[in-house]
Amino acid sequence: MNQQDTIRADVLVVGGGPAGTWAALTAAATGASVVLADKGHCGSSGATAAAGTGIWYVDPDPQARAAAKASREALGGHLADHRWMDRVLDRTWELVDDLSLRGRYPFPRDPAGREVRTGVQGPEYMRRMRIRVQRAGVRILDHAPVTELLADRSGTVAGAAGIRLRGGDGYRVQAGAVVLAAGGCAFRSGTLGCHPNTGDGALLAVEAGAELSGMEFSNAYAIAPEGTSLTKTAYYAFATFLHADGSVLDGAGGARGRSVIARALADGERVYCVLDRADDDVRAAMRLGQPNFFLPFDRLGIDPFTEPFPVTLLLEGTVRGTGGVHVTGDDCATAVPGLYVAGDTATRELICGGFTGGGSHNAAWAMSSGSWAGEGAAAFATSRPAHRWGLRPLGGAGLRPAAGPAGPGAPGADEVVTAVQRQVLPYDINLFRTGAGLTAALAELDIVWAAVRTGLRPASAAARDVLRAREAAAMTAHARWMYTAALARTESRGMHRRSDFPATDPAQHRRLRVRGIDTIAVSPDRVRQAVGA
Amino acid sequence: MIEIVDRDRCISCDRCVEVCPTNVFDTDDAGIPFLARRQDCQTCFLCEAYCPADALFVAPRTAPRDTGPVPVRLGGYREAIGWGRGRAPGARSAIGPPLPAEPPPRLPAAAPRHTRCDGGSSGVCDSLGP
Numbered sequence: 001m002n003q004q005d006t007i008r009a010d011v012l013v014v015g016g017g018p019a020g021t022w023a024a025l026t027a028a029a030t031g032a033s034v035v036l037a038d039k040g041h042c043g044s045s046g047a048t049a050a051a052g053t054g055i056w057y058v059d060p061d062p063q064a065r066a067a068a069k070a071s072r073e074a075l076g077g078h079l080a081d082h083r084w085m086d087r088v089l090d091r092t093w094e095l096v097d098d099l100s101l102r103g104r105y106p107f108p109r110d111p112a113g114r115e116v117r118t119g120v121q122g123p124e125y126m127r128r129m130r131i132r133v134q135r136a137g138v139r140i141l142d143h144a145p146v147t148e149l150l151a152d153r154s155g156t157v158a159g160a161a162g163i164r165l166r167g168g169d170g171y172r173v174q175a176g177a178v179v180l181a182a183g184g185c186a187f188r189s190g191t192l193g194c195h196p197n198t199g200d201g202a203l204l205a206v207e208a209g210a211e212l213s214g215m216e217f218s219n220a221y222a223i224a225p226e227g228t229s230l231t232k233t234a235y236y237a238f239a240t241f242l243h244a245d246g247s248v249l250d251g252a253g254g255a256r257g258r259s260v261i262a263r264a265l266a267d268g269e270r271v272y273c274v275l276d277r278a279d280d281d282v283r284a285a286m287r288l289g290q291p292n293f294f295l296p297f298d299r300l301g302i303d304p305f306t307e308p309f310p311v312t313l314l315l316e317g318t319v320r321g322t323g324g325v326h327v328t329g330d331d332c333a334t335a336v337p338g339l340y341v342a343g344d345t346a347t348r349e350l351i352c353g354g355f356t357g358g359g360s361h362n363a364a365w366a367m368s369s370g371s372w373a374g375e376g377a378a379a380f381a382t383s384r385p386a387h388r389w390g391l392r393p394l395g396g397a398g399l400r401p402a403a404g405p406a407g408p409g410a411p412g413a414d415e416v417v418t419a420v421q422r423q424v425l426p427y428d429i430n431l432f433r434t435g436a437g438l439t440a441a442l443a444e445l446d447i448v449w450a451a452v453r454t455g456l457r458p459a460s461a462a463a464r465d466v467l468r469a470r471e472a473a474a475m476t477a478h479a480r481w482m483y484t485a486a487l488a489r490t491e492s493r494g495m496h497r498r499s500d501f502p503a504t505d506p507a508q509h510r511r512l513r514v515r516g517i518d519t520i521a522v523s524p525d526r527v528r529q530a531v532g533a
Numbered sequence: 534m535i536e537i538v539d540r541d542r543c544i545s546c547d548r549c550v551e552v553c554p555t556n557v558f559d560t561d562d563a564g565i566p567f568l569a570r571r572q573d574c575q576t577c578f579l580c581e582a583y584c585p586a587d588a589l590f591v592a593p594r595t596a597p598r599d600t601g602p603v604p605v606r607l608g609g610y611r612e613a614i615g616w617g618r619g620r621a622p623g624a625r626s627a628i629g630p631p632l633p634a635e636p637p638p639r640l641p642a643a644a645p646r647h648t649r650c651d652g653g654s655s656g657v658c659d660s661l662g663p
Contacts, residue, residue: 040554049554050577052627106625116628123582123614124624143556165556190595195555195575227594229576237632240639253636277637282630289629291613295578296593298609306642464556464570 005171009035009139010381011374012160012175014146014201016042017049018363019343020181021129022095022370023377027179028136032378035173036138037162039145039182039196039467043130044123046183047319047344048363050193051232052122052290056351056364057096058089065089072361076322076353077493077504079214079511081528084350087330091368103128119289120363122193144171145467146200148395149178149208149339157208157338158391163463174391176381177338179373180205180325181366184318184344185478187424188417191222191231191314198471199318199478201345205325206477207394210334210341212514213326213525214349216485216496218478219430220320220356221262221313223254223273228296231314234359235286235293238278242308244270259497262313262427272308315425318478321495322348322356323485326513326525331376332369338380340373342366349511354494396453396517398473399466403454410455411448413465416472419448424479433486434500442483445476452476453518480520485512488522535574535591536598539607540565542588549580549589571597581610585617 011027013020016038024036038045058068069085096117099105105128107115133140146162150172159174185199202212222231236254241261243249249271252260264271278286283305287294297304318324324347325334332340343366352361403410411419423441424430452473458465489512491505492498511525535557538549545564554577559569568574574591581589587608592598608617615623 040556041552044552044577044579044583045554050575050579106622108624108626108628110628119627119629121614121624121627123579123616124622142551190575193554193575193577195573225593227596229595230593234629234632237636238630239636276639276642278630279640285628285630288623288626290627291623292578292610294613295610299593299605 005169007035007139007171007173008175008386009033009173010176011035011179011377012037012173012177013179013181013374014160014204015039015046015181015183015343015345016130016140017046017126017181017183017343018129018366019345019370019373020179021126021133022367023179023181023342023374024133024138025136026371026374027378028133028138030375030378030382032381034136034138035141035175036133037141037144037146037160037173039143039200041142042133042140043126045196046126047193047197048366049122049126052120052292053359053363054119054234055092055096055117056089056360057092057118060090060093072352072355075355075494077355078509079349079353079494079527081350083528088351088364088368091371092364095367095371099125103132141171146182146204147399147466147470148393149204150174150391151208151394152392153390155209155336157336158386160204161393161395163466165463165467168463174386176384176386177340177377179340179342179377180345181342181370181373182345184321184324185475186317186319187315187421187475187479189315189317189421189425190229191224191316191319192229194316194319197319197344199474200471201341202318202325202481203397203474203477204394205334205336205339205341205345206515206517207396208336208339210336210339211326212323212481213347213511214323214354214485215318215481215514216323216489216512217349217354217494218318218321218323218482219433219495220316221258221427221431222316222320223258223261223311224314225296226310226312230293230296231316232290232293235275235278235290236273238275238282239273240276241311242272242274244272246308258313259431261311262431265313266427266432270310273311274306274308275304276306278305313427315430317424317482319344320356320362322352322354323482324348329376330372331379332373333376340377342369342373354496395470397477398452398456398470401453401455401457410457411451412459413456413468413472416448416452416456416476420445420472420475420479424482431497433496433498435487435490435498438483438487442480442487445480445483449476449480449518477517481514484520484522485514488512534576534595534597535568535571535580535589537590537605537607538566538568539588542586542607544586544588546585548583548585552583553580578610581608582614582616584611587611
């Protein structure tokens with residue numbers, strides 16, 4: 001890195017997906033000065049821009065709301081919170097209307113001429129969000145990953161340092177408050193749009209002293225045609241899954257029967273799929289609804305409605321899982337003064353407990369939590385004088401190894417990522433969880449972590465190498481938090497399934513809070529009694 | 534994975550360089566983007582969607598192909614989402630099918646549209662594409 005330039009702002013938003021852009025918009029609307037830094041390009045980065053998503057947008061009719069809240073309560077293991085579900089439904093209703101009226105998102109219309117606002121196409125949604133953020137006067141830093149937070153002497157977060165991938169120099173933002181909206185962690189499994197989603201937000205937050213919650217709910221896997229990135233799963237509701245000989249794979253399904261597919265894949269079988277439950281009307285609607293779903297098929301010359309194609313399951317970790325940074329207030333504050341979280345960086349247990357299917361709740365959460373975090377951060381920043389001197393960088397792993405100059409045997413970033421993937425991607429470890437399997441995997445991850453701490457350093461001073469080392473550290477940390485929590489929950493609940501504890505244990509009806517970097521501690525956290533349930 | 538940057542079509546607007554979430558592109562001395570960090574490509578198709586000249590092609594497989602170029606139609610994804618001059622945004626008509634709570638019955642097998650996959654006795658594809 002060469003010399004650093006310093007930018008001053010009231011609020012720094014880290015990440016430019018849905019959560020980050022909503023945070024930047026709402027912070028700017030209060031009159032605060034806002035900088036948004038994206039690892040890639042705000043408007044095309046992240047899990048949403050490349051895909052498209054349903055939105056948990058529900059009419060304020062009490063019956064419709066009650067049904068919406070009840071629909072996933074059992075799936076989520078009854079860990080959601082009704083007050084938060086109500087807040088998110090209310091706020092999402094307002095924000096989606098705003099997306100139509102002021103964002104001019106071209107929602108489709110039903111035959112009666114009313115806009116259908118229950119879903120968005122990713123490229124269109126995020127392109128428009130970028131335009132809105134720019135119009136609001138937010139300064140956007142593209143290709144400028146944040147590598148570490150800065151804190152003042154009291155431990156209050158007061159900015160961040162990062163690097164510019166295009167240009168190579170470092171930069172610092174001195175800010176009155178920081179919103180982390182950097183996505184979840186998909187462990188570079190190849191799932192759509194998630195190459196940059198390496199769990200950076202959780203690492204930055206925990207280094208500053210924040211806690212995590214729900215990290216055991218981190219083993220979502222999505223269906224993709226083998227060898228492709230297209231993890232769009234809704235249309236597999238029309239699928240039949242087959243053995244290699246063409247016979248039906250009993251019990252396999254796009255939603256509930258996904259573990260049957262995983263079992264077969266884990267046993268070394270190839271699993272095939274054909275969308276032979278879609279009639280002509282459904283086929284036509286699919287093309288309109290999700291044109292990118294068809295990219296692999298059209299480009300490979302496969303008719304997915306008649307020709308079986310092989311499928312795989314790709315890990316989506318805490319992107320479609322629900323674990324993330326623990327939220328301490330209605331404004332999405334954390335345990336660290338000046339630090340706010342939104343979107344997949346934050347825990348989504350508050351609205352969906354231990355399970356989401358992606359989209360829907362996560363999309364509503366990204367908007368709502370983003371807007372609350374933006375408001376909260378702006379209020380915090382403008383309520384106190386800015387600290388500009390004596391700021392301390394908080395980054396450790398991957399940036400500042402404990403050992404001296406690089407010696408032989410020090411791991412490289414790619415090696416670390418491969419070692420972590422070996423423990424988190426296999427269905428037999430992460431989906432079909434057992435105490436023995438998790439313990440062995442965690443022991444391996446602890447060895448990787450020790451090597452990261454003492455020896456992982458960027459391969460060169462080039463910005464890309466600095467980023468890769470930091471990402472490798474973030475993924476290692478994420479995996480350890482994940483499996484530590486998974487070991488502590490000795491039952492099956494939500495997406496967390498323990499083969500050695502297949503039943504749900506009423507005594508474990510609680511959330512699990514995780515803290516610490518080198519030494520990780522877990523403690524139970526009470527679920528607020530459901531109001532109006 | 535990104536496969537094609539068509540030098541003849543490229544108008545040197547640098548849009549792909551800007552929007553690529555993983556910073557795959559740099560530009561050469563002639564101002565044409567090239568794949569400086571192709572291994573970072575995440576196969577998200579967004580460079581293609583943003584290219585106003587339909588000069589890019591992303592192959593659907595995430596691994597690089599070792600065979601030569603195949604005839605492809607450039608600009609198909611951009612057209613499908615309705616981006617570009619004179620087009621209506623695809624979002625405007627994006628109403629997918631209602632998703633069933635339980636899978637509907639299988640439909641009688643139709644004759645395959647074509648027989649790309651020889652598939653041996655099983656009659657299924659051995660792999661996705663070449």
